[in-house]
Every structure is written in structure tokens, then in C-alpha cells.
Amino acid sequence: MIGSPRTYEVRTFGCQMNVHDSERITGLLEGAGYAAASGGQADVVVFNTCAVRENADNKLYGNLGMLASVKETHPGMQIAVGGCLAQKDRDTILRKAPWVDAVFGTHNIGALPALLERARHNNEAQLEILESLDVFPSTLPTKRDSVYAGWVSISVGCNNTCTFCIVPALRGKERDRRPGEILAEIEALVADGAIEVTLLGQNVNSYGVEFGDRGAFAKLLRACGAIEGLERVRFTSPHPAAFTDDVIEAMAGTPNVMPQLHMPLQSGSDRVLKDMRRSYRSTKFLGILDRVRERMPHAAISTDIIVGFPGETEEDFQATLDVVERSRFATAFTFQYSKRPGTPAADLAGQLPKHVVQERYERLTALQDRISEEENALQVGRQVEVLVTAHQGRKSAETHRLSGRSRDQRLVHFSVPDGGQVPRPGDLVTVSVTRAAPFHLIADPASPAEYSVRRSRAGDAWDRAQADSCAAPSTGAGGAGTRGVSLGMPTLPVRGRAD
Secondary structure, three states: OOOOOOEEEEEEOOOHHHHHHHHHHHHHHHHOOOEEOOOOOOOEEEEEEOOOOHHHHHHHHHHHHHHHHHHHOOOOOEEEEEEHHHHHHOHHHHHHOOOOOEEEOOOOHHHHHHHHHHHHHHOOOEEEOOOOOOOOHHHOOOOOOOOOEEEEEOEEOOOOOOOOOOHHHHHOOOEEOOHHHHHHHHHHHHHOOOOEEEEEOOOHHHOOOOOOOOOHHHHHHHHHOOOOOOOEEEEEOOOHHHOOHHHHHHHHHOOOEOOEEEOOOEOOOHHHHHHHOOOOOHHHHHHHHHHHHHHOOOOEEEEEEEEOOOOOOHHHHHHHHHHHHHHOOOEEEEEEOOOOOOOHHHHOOOOOOHHHHHHHHHHHHHHHHHHHHHHHHOOOOOEEEEEEOOOOOOOHHHHOEEEEEEOOOOEEEEEOOOOOOOOOOOOEEEEEOOEEOOOOEEEOOOOHHHOEEEOOHHHHHHHHHHHHHHOOOOOOOOOOOOOOOOOOOOOOOOEOOEO
16 A cells, blocks of 8 residues: 555564563664554564574574565565674674675664665665664663563673673673663553563663662662552562672562562582682572572572583582572573683583583473472462463463463463453452462462452553554453453353363
8 A cells, every 4th residue: 555654573582681672673663654564574574683592593594594585575675683693793694694684783773763764775785783882772762562561671781701691792881770760761661551560681780880889779679669550570680699688678678579589590510600700609599599588488589500511510510400409490491501602611621512411401401390390389279469461371272261470470371260350461360379380380260259350550551552453442441240351362261161
């Protein structure tokens, strides 16, 4: 149709920081007049990339290769690559994939619309990589993925020198936002309907060092507790070396800070931790977990672990297994060491053969799967408050369950009993856990008496967003007992018709 806007699609690879950056990219594109593709081939495809692991390279170039032929049959189509891999590879991307139109880095996300327009005008690829931050990403336009929850960046970059990590080279030294800017962004999110925020930084508990306040992160958590309407506060990721008891006290003493902590271990071997330049040892790590659980007995703790770091012996790996057994993580993100050019670890002696790393990885994941299942089994019978999400489980069509996250971030699949009110994304459901699996909990209430829904401002915001996108009337707040399902939600057969 003549005059219709060009469409876009953003594909995100990587961590929460990449996801948050993609929200900025989306906001920039819509601010420049593009519209989200709703089917069919987008006119502009943007890859927001990660560079932490080798398979990120393979995934990007594989996707670019598949789009080469698509671009030939789609006149005017453009492809852009940004993020950490773009910052690292730079002109390598254009050499390997000359059909790419724009390459931008982690420090100049805001340049994307201009680069795309320049590429169209000049009919040649545009490459722009800056060595330091141009504009703090949080000042850029944003289109949030969710109306009920949001990411809020408190810092970018990292001052640590972990030998396996390429992030400091790609995102630069740590830059901290002022507390007032952060709180203003959170308040704006809450005013729009969000009831949960996650504070983001490469090392959140070193926040404030740039402006001379080492206690700034604990103060920020406490300040979040004073924001009316903000019900859930999370953060990721802290570093064990900088984690203080004041942060633990702030978590325990601030009601809307959730009893959940992601604390990267990386290795349980003190020798490997030294080689990684992780400035803590296993005893300190375990001590932090003990103090967290002393103040928050039901806190769920997750972690990151790298298997097969150069020089790791069987004894070193056993030390990791021992720490994992003692730590009782609710879940763990486990990775096989990936050699990244440009990191000190890439040049270390003792690079391990793939089959050794694979075997250790399988032992570690088997151990953690057992622990996760045992820890989840302890939740059976507990009453949990679940923030309903828009994303449902893979088997939701078969099980007729909805999904959400408990206060401690566990994934909960729950059914609506016959006669019970169907919640909207953003509403809060209180149920008792009836069954546990390694990676989720199940709650199947037998009657409406074992199930309650608290309709929230976030659910109202979801209705408004759905009505806006569909040009349909909003369902409004609704009263208790309403069985209507908001736009975009599946119709749920009552429990008993299907199991």
C-alpha cells in the first residue's frame, strides 16, 4: 500500500542487557517511522548480538546467510547488525556478509536510524563503531516488551578483568547513572502500569563507585521500596567480591525486593578462580549464601558456572561439584568454556579437549538437575503468589494451564479451577504448589476456594495495550468473579474437562 511505513524485525541474541538494548532499538525504529512486522518479510531486520560464546558467531553468520537470498527477492530490504559481536568483529561482518547494510556497536545504538537512511541514500553499507559511550542508552526512546514488568539499566560497562570475559572490551569501563534518573525511570514505568522492575548492570553492587558512594546500591534498593505501586524489585548481576552485608540487609528489609538472588560462582576451585581473576574464593562465596539465607530463609539462589576453563583438573572440577552440592542452587546456568580471541584466557596453557569438557558438563548438569528437583519438591504445599505472564508453557495447549513467576522467580504453571476467575497477564494469582519438576512448579487447585486472583494495574495496562493494538474496546478493571479473558489470552477449558 502506497504510504505505508517500512516494517522492521529485531532479533536478539544474548543476555538481559541485550534484551534491554533491543527495547531501545525498537523504540528508535518506531520513533523514526518504522512499524513492527506483523507477518511476512520485514523490510528491515536488525540483529542485536552477543559475543560471549563462540556459537554466537556461528548463529549470526548462519542467520545472515539465510537472509542473503531473501534479500535478493525483497527489493529495498535492509539488514543491520549491532551489539557486542558487531563491536568486536567490526568490518569482518561486512567482509563475511557484504549484503549487510549497517553495522553499529554497543556505544552508539542511537545511530541506527541514521545509518539505515544513509545506506539507502548512498546505496552502500555503513559501518560506525565508537570506542566509548555516545549517549547513555536509557535516554533513548524505548518500546518495552512487557507492560507489567520492565528492565531498568543502572550502569553499563564493567571494571573487572575476568580472564574469560570479553564484555569490558566491548562495553567499556563502568558508567553509572545518577540515582535520581533511575528512580524517575522506574516511577514512569509504574505510572504506565508496570509492577515489577529488574535493575540491570554488569556488576550492580559496584554501582556508585563512579560518583564516590560505595553504598549506593543498597540505598537504591531501599529507595525502590518507597515507590508506590512498585510490587517487585529484582536485580542482576552482582559480583561476589563486591557483595556487602548492607545489600543483604536492604534486600531483607525492603518488602518489594524479592527473595531471589543470582550470584555467579563460575568455579568452585580456588585455583581456577585465581586464574579467572575472580577476586573471591569459595569460602567467601558460601559465606555470602549463608548470610543471605539467614536473613531470607526461603530465598531462591541461582548462579552461573563455567566448565572446562583452561588448566582445570579433575580435582578442580570436583571442587566445583562440592560447592554446588553445598550451595543448593534453585537453578544454575552452566556453560562449557568458550575460547574468545582477545581475552587473556584464550592464550592460557592447558586448553582442554572437547570430550573432557563435555563429560564434565554432563556430570555438573545432572547434579544440578537433581538439586533443582529436590529444592522444588520442598515447595510442594506452599502457597505462592504468581505474577501471570503473557508467555505460556510449551504444553499449555495440552494442559490448559497458564504460567507466571513466583516472588522467588520460580516458574509456576497453574490451572484455573471450575468457576475460578481467569487472570490477565500482569494480574497476581495465589495458589498452593501441588507438584514439582526440576525446572518448574505446578499448581492445580481443586476448587475456587484454593485459588484467588488479584486484578492489578498491570493487568489493566495489558488490557489497554491489547485494545490499542487491536482497535478493540478495553475490558476495563472488571469485578471479582469475571470469567472473561482479555484480548490476546487463550480461552481456558475449566479443569476437569482435560488434564
